[in-house]
Amino acid sequence: MEFWVLGPLQVVVDGSPAVLRGAAERALLTRLLLDAGRVVPAERLIDDLWGEELPANALNALQGRVSRLRRALRGIGLPESLVVSRRPGYLLDVDRDAVDLHRFTRLLEEARRTAEHGGTTAGRQYAAALALWQGPALAEFEPEPWAREQRPRLEEVRLAAGQHAELVGELTELVARHPLRERLHGQLMIALYRSGRQAEALAAYQSARQTLGDELGLDPSPELRELEQAMLRQDAALAAPPRAPRAEPPPLAMRLTSFVGRDRERLALRELLGSRRLVTLTGPGGVGKTSLALDVVAADLAPDGSWFVGLAGVADAEGLGPAVADAVGAPAGPGSALDRAIRHLHRRESLLVLDNCEHLTEAFATVANGLL
16 A cells, blocks of 8 residues: 655555545545654644634544544555554554655655765655655645645755755745745745746845735844845855756667668658657558657657657557556556656657557557547
8 A cells, every 4th residue: 555645645555546535534644644653642633633623522523533534444445453543642554655755755865865975876866756746745735724834844845855946836826825934935945046046036035025024024034034145145055956867768679670761751750750749650560660660769859768668568458558657667656557657758858659559459549648
């Protein structure tokens, strides 16, 4: 089993996503996942889940919600015993590495140690940690007080891992919604600064200063003022962590002989690939469709690389998604294999050669449509 909170809440049971119903049950599960393997006091859970709108008998209400969560877990094939009653509260009895948040934290710490000791793989380790993020953390629970408290902390850790440019838009939105939270202003400043936008980072500080003065009559905190000064002197401590090098795509299938002729077809195929997202080569078996495709693709037409997906050995429709995901090197994550491949490719300008799919035409059309 796996649990994913770095994005939409997802529960994976035996390799497949499971639908956990009930907003209250999902909120309690997520809150326990944040401290997986550790006891969360009942009073803290009550404060987090109900805030100032406490029910008449808060402890009984919490016990009732725990019971409903246990039933919901049983309904998706997980044991009720995962939620343990242990003084002074409750504990989610799962391996912390089964939760993407705690796996992210572990990978991030390993990357930092590697960087501190001069290791050359720190960039790849940071990339592996960041690959666990599937969207804004805890977004589903934004109105909840506990989520509003936790989310900036999680985003700060994500920012420290080097995903600064990707976070600018998200942090700008959070600052607009919570203009009096200095921590968010500081995170936005760092994200802008590390994205090469120093002037905008300093403008963000001035905006925070004006907002705090107008709304509260206060100056920015010493921490926020020091951050501005560090940016003005371009303090080396503000430098971003090492970025992962661009992953090289798997090599295209090797042709053992030279390619001769077909000049007209090669030119036509290059022109089509320049204006079409999907191009199909058809013809009798053995006429040279694969050789033609590989010859054209080898010309580095795609900035983010090309992949060869051989489908001749795929026996049924269920094998198509995994074949694509394996070929493009999609990382582990929630959802189907095709979902993982799509998430891996959607920010890239890439080219896929999907070879020998004619025996599964209808199923493959669905896969191609999903990729497009």
